[in-house]
Amino acid sequence: MFNLSSLVQKAQSLIDPTQALNISASDRNPAKSTLFRHQFRLPDSQTPLQEITAEITISPPVAYAPNATQGEKDKDRDRGYHYAGKLHLSEAYLCFSTQPTSFLQTASTSTSSGFTGQTHGAGPGGNGFTLPLCAIRRVERLHSQHYQFALAITTWNGVNSTPSTEASKTPALQQKITIQLAGTRQACERFCDGLKKGLKSGVGDVGKLKKVVAECYSEYLLSQGDSKKEARKDITPPDAGLGMIFRYPGDPRKLRDRSKMRLWGEYLRDYGRNVTLIRQPTFHKLIRVGLPNRLRGEIWEQTSGSLFLRLESPTLFSETLAKFEGRDSLAIDEIEKDLNRSLPEYPGFQSQEGIGRLRRVLTAYSWINEEVGYCQAMNIVVAALLIYMSESQAFFLLAILCDRLLPGYYSTTMYGTLLDQKVFESLVEKTMPILWDHLVKSDVQLSVVSLPWFLSLYINSMPLVFAFRVLDVFFLEGPKVLFQVGLAILRINGEELLDAADDGAFISVLKGYFSKLDESAHPKSENAKLRAVTRFQELMVVAFKEFAGITQQIISEQRMKHKDSVLNGIESFAKRTSIRNLGPDSKKLSVDDLGSLYDRFYQLLYERQQRSQIILDETDRRDKARRTKAAEVVTGLAESQVVEKGRVGLGPSPTLMDYDGFREFLAGMARWAITDSPSPPEKDAASEKAQHSYFGNSVKRRETSLSPWGYGNPEPADHEFMQRLFRRWDVDMNSALTLQNVVTGLAHIKGKGDIMGSITYFFELYDDDGDGKVDREGILRISEALLFLSRRGLEGSLTPSASMTGLSEYEAGNPNPNQPEEMQGNTNERFLSSVSAFIRRCFEYADPDHPQNQVAENTTSHDLIDPDSFGIGDDSDEEEEEDLLDLVETSPTRGKKPTGITSVPAALGKGESRNRSVSKAHAEAANAALDPSKPLHITLPTFRMVVLADELLEQFFESSFPASFRISDRIATPVPSSASSLTTFTNIGFGRSIAPQISVGGTSSAGLVPPGKGLRGVLDNIVTDGMRVAAEVRRRMDEAQKELEKNAVHRPDDEEEDEEGYDPTHTSGGYNGDAERRSVRSEDRDLLEGADAEAMSIRGQEGISEVKQPSASRPSLLERRSSGDSSKVIEFER
């Protein structure tokens, strides 16, 4: 009927930022700020504030000449490199890229496809820089004829190394960037103002900067270079990974590490290091040929942006470790299992040193991102990182990996992994159709082969040295690299793969290929140069040349396309598993029911989370304070990510339902759980305004969703009964229900439709201290609950005929055409009377708490329980009914009382005179019982007996109570109705139009009655106030006794009526007005009672209603025929 996939349209993209362009959850356009952050690898605290077209000039650093003339400065500008592009300003960063990019909100979405540039927000492509404002030492405004508006920026480049002991020797080199702004004077001024503001607030971070930079190997490297003569042995090099202790993988000579190092040294000296690095064409080339070992970690950190995370909270790693020291978690157990088996072939991980580092990084990360915790494969990736970088560096890089580069890969459902496999397959199909056909034909599942490539970044697929080369490019250019390399592997091995007929052969071809990556790609070539090209080099060329067309955008599109099917697959798996593991109680419910319950449960939790998120966003928006918690910075929940949080397929989703959720859950299943007095919908100006001010152009559907129950959903009631039910189901006593709790709870109610079970269940709900007794208050509460549960009509119709058809019929949802609606209405009224009779009987048969009362009570009750007493009970029932009707209607109807009394069925006439007298005795006893000065209680057997004494109550417990939980069919289809402020059945779509499908067995008539009208309204109001009804019932009962006594004498016998007595015109009428209702009521009532009486008479004829007198000592048996043919044996124990 409904499933989670339907929510997808509502939900936003987690995976693809571009998709989130359409719907935004905050006042900023999240897609653009996300793209901006991704483009420049900025922490999530950053948003694009300003941007301006600019041209930068990067001059090779010169000896700082403070007194240079203006002319010299101009000359500086003429030298060096010039780049035109866009300059961006965020809260704490100044970024430049030559790629045409724009992230301002003002840019319309239509241009968004064009503005993302080649990297599509995936990485710092193009030339440019990402400069923390705290790394800017000075900004000068240049006044010159050549330039309208130009800034000269001096950075803190080499901040730690400049004040060398012999400062006089070589003047420190200063990095200088000249920026020429192109724009209107106003725009330039505005940009400068923003920059000024940012610089001011960045001043305080210089200390952090120094600390972070000190851990960069480049600083050490350049400090050595600065003063070549006396290599400064005094400075210990910063930690550049385990490789410094255990050697880096591969032969340094073969890797030409030394010459790479030299080239990098030059580059870093000329164009800035770590935070002040400027990307130029050489930078990208140097990365493609492979990073030198000691700089690898730092450049990874720089290109991936984890450096900026570290800059933001340099001590987070050690703080996290300290904070959680000694604590235990599932993730830690899992980590411990794998510590000894992470890259075991690398000597560093055979030592305690390496294992200790690995442990600390994985553990710390599992604490700051508990949703991910630990996933196998992370150990391998982190182990690889630790060869080249310090623990703290690896920690932040892991955060970037999990949040940004490999979204959802390591989540608890691994949907990201599965999704990217699908994407990869579709790319193979597109780019290599022949190979794809072959795979399909020979039933080789590609993802089985390629999944480890992606999940562990080729680290355990290729020899380490080559995997690291892939990583070099991956951190710079983003996730597309994984796809490009994967495609290239298949392309290069295409022919051999076409010969492989099964998974095994397929795998061994690839395995063989990986083991020969270092061999010549063209061993037989004449050309020596060509012969020198290794297979790995060939792979890189194919990956980045031939598959250059695989852009981040294509991947994003593909991800979007396959996302639903992947998530649905995961969710159906999760559902299957979860349902199967629900335990023995779940067997009492059908598989379909369990499935529906599962859907309901998780859909509800999901929707509630969505709503609270939206509400949260709204409050967030209102108090604009944007402090960023440290944890958030690292876990990096982008706004777009938050939107779909809670979906089962995406990973950890809520599994606990609180009481409010429970109310809503019940309201989705049972009509009685919907409130009668909905709070006025929050159609305030705030949401209206919100829509205009910050919701994007396509978010209309959210407009009124600020109601805690969601737009268009009925507001759940809050009744004591529901609280009791909640407490009863909450077996773990943690004020929240799991799916298991819910299933177990429902299994006990719906179970096998066993009447004794549900009576016991009900009784236990009200037996607060579990002593098997329910006191006076409890009895009244039970009766309130009965009225509460029945106030919208009862499931199925409480007539003998209906009870014969049994539970199955209305569960199947077949409307019973023979069931006139009027009859239903009357049944409800009769139920009311049954409840009132119930109270009376409870008091009659109650056991006093004090021994002195006991004597008197016992004699009375023993008297009462004889075979005929049931007749009497039913008899007085009828009178009670009249009484209660009176109660709930208005006083003028009182005049009808005599007519009501004429309706006593003939079948009950037998032995009437005797009944009269006995019931008089009853009345007295009952009145005595009502005396609050005499505490009393009923026990379960009494309760059972009282329930079974009444046809309607019996049916209620046998069928309609269990059936009122409609698990499999939807109770109401929320139809967004425009103006109505009342959540009534009619305007939530429970009215006529939908009734045939959704309502069953003649229950619709009750639904058609608008609350507040006539009986229902009055009753509903009463029910909402429990104590009032209790008092009312009590008062009425007293009156009823009097009436009973008064009228007892002239009760005429009534004729039984035939089926033809039904007036078909009434069947569709519903309660259109009090007058009409009253006019038909007595007739219908007679009719019903006739039917009822018929059943009674059957019972009477068969003479089964015999009750053995229950005594305090021995168990007695009450055997009784129900209206159908099924007989029941009921054991009473006292």
Place this chain on the structure above:
Amino acid sequence: MAEATAPKPSSSVKLVLLGEAAVGKSSLVLRFVNNDFQENKEPTIGAAFLTQKCNLPTRTIKFEIWDTAGQERFASLAPMYYRNAQSALVVYDLTKPTSLIKAKHWVAELQRQASPGIVIALVGNKLDLTNESSGSGNALGEDGENDGAEGENDDGDARKVSTAEAKSYAEEEGLLFFETSAKNGTNVTEVFTAIANAIPETSLKGARGPGATQSSANRSEDQSRVNLTGPRDNASKEGCAC
């Protein structure tokens, strides 16, 4: 050894290993395929693929073994691997009761979702950590009288799952049942041989040979029947499906 015999009908059987993390799935495979044991095996990422032949008197079974990752979150990948599997090895760690619960979940999943007629073997691994490890070299699946073994669980025995408990569950569900040690090789080849024998002739791809009746005959075939001599080269590196 057995390689020398006349060409017998050969058919391949897809076998998938499932079970909680670190119960020894990969180690069982490594023992079976390479007759080797590694103390610190890298966790399996996704799945590993290995093959090994198993020679029965009348036919040769080539196992295509899919060794899956055990961590809970990898579970949603499992359907990808057990697709079309004709047999499954559901492994638990007999020193860890929770792993048996997980194994039961896998059995249920397989019974409902995998190909019908899949042959499932329940395997309690790490028998070497218990006291009776040295004595019981024979398949517990054969002689039901071995139940008394866990009566002597007193002195430093790490066993937490009794043979009787697991065995009765296996019987209930109609599973083959073994307790093994990948470390010292106890019962490992027996498991695979038993599976090979239990695979119905009809479900074999390209099975041509006669003799559908030998299913019970070879339960106690010893290791010589199993080709351990020719480990596939692609099995040399574990944890890699490439």
